[in-house]
Amino acid sequence: MMTKSGERPKQRQRKGLWSPEEDQKLKNFIISHGHACWTTVPILAGLQRNGKSCRLRWINYLRPGLKRGTFSAEEEEIILTLHSSLGNKWSRIAKYLPGRTDNEIKNYWHSYLKKRWLKSQPQLKTQRSNLTESASSLVSCGKINLQETETLDHVISFEKLAEKPSSSPPQPQLSNTNMMNNGKYLPKLFFSEWISSSNPHIDYSSALTNSKHSSQTQDQIDDEEVMMINNNNNYSSLEDVMLRTEFLQPDHEYANYYSSGDFFITNDPNYV
C-alpha cells in the first residue's frame, strides 16, 4: 500500500524483548543467507525490527558459540586485567573471552566486578575520590568540561601501566598461511559442524596473535600492552585468541563469521 505521495507507509517497528518466533526467523535467515547489510535483514527476514536491533540480537544472543551462565574465576581475572589496561573497551576485552559478548562483560563489570575491583584497590579508591573532587571543583570553576572528567577512570586505570617493563617479551611467530591481512589467525570449521552444534569446535589453542607491523593501529598497540601484562601475569592462554572464525560449507561456499558477530557467505576460498 502506498501513501498519496507514493511513499510506502512506514511499518511500525517492534521494540522490546524478542519473541521465540522472531528469534527463529532471524536465525533461519542468517543461517541460510548470511547478512550482507543489516538494514535489509529485517525486511528480507520478515521482521518488524530495525537492522540495528537484529544485529544486536544476533551478536548478543543468537550467534553460535556463545557461553551462557556465570563467569569463571579465570574469566574474572582476565576481565580485571584487561580493564586495567584497556579501560571500558568492552568489545576489545570481549575478543579475549571467546563466547562472551561485550554487552555481557559490560553488565558483569557494572553489576559485580567493579565493586570487587574497588574493594581490592582502597588506595586507588582514595585517589579516585581525590581526583573526582578536583575535577568537580574544576568543572564548577569552568576550567574543564564534563567530557574531560569522564576520562578519570582511565587516568586511574592507566596508572598500573606505568609499572610495566620497558622491553616486550619475544612474540610468537606464525607462518604466512596462518595469517590474514591484519595478522590474525583463522581457524577453519565445517559449516555443518557449526550448524549442528551450539558449541562450535573452535581450536582456540592454535590461535595466536600476530607479529609486529610497521604501521600499528591503536588497537594493535593496545594488544601489545595487554600481551605484556598477560605475560607478566602468566596469562599465556590469553594469546589463544581468535578474531575471526571461518566456516566451510558443504557446498563449498565459505561462511565467514567474525567474533564481533558478523556473518556472511562468499564463494571465494581465499577470502581473508
Place this chain on the structure above:
DNA sequence: AATACGATCAACCGCTCGACA
C-alpha cells in the same frame, strides 16, 4: 501476604568512524 528495594541483564540510544559517491 504485600511492599520496597537492589541486582541483573536485554535492549535501546546516541555518537563516532570508515567507506563510498
Place this chain on the structure above:
DNA sequence: ATGTCGAGCGGTTGATCGTAT
C-alpha cells in the same frame, strides 16, 4: 572536500526477578 549511509561501540534505561522488611 563534503555529504550520506551503515556498522560498531559504549553509556544508559527499563523490565524482571529475588530478597529483605
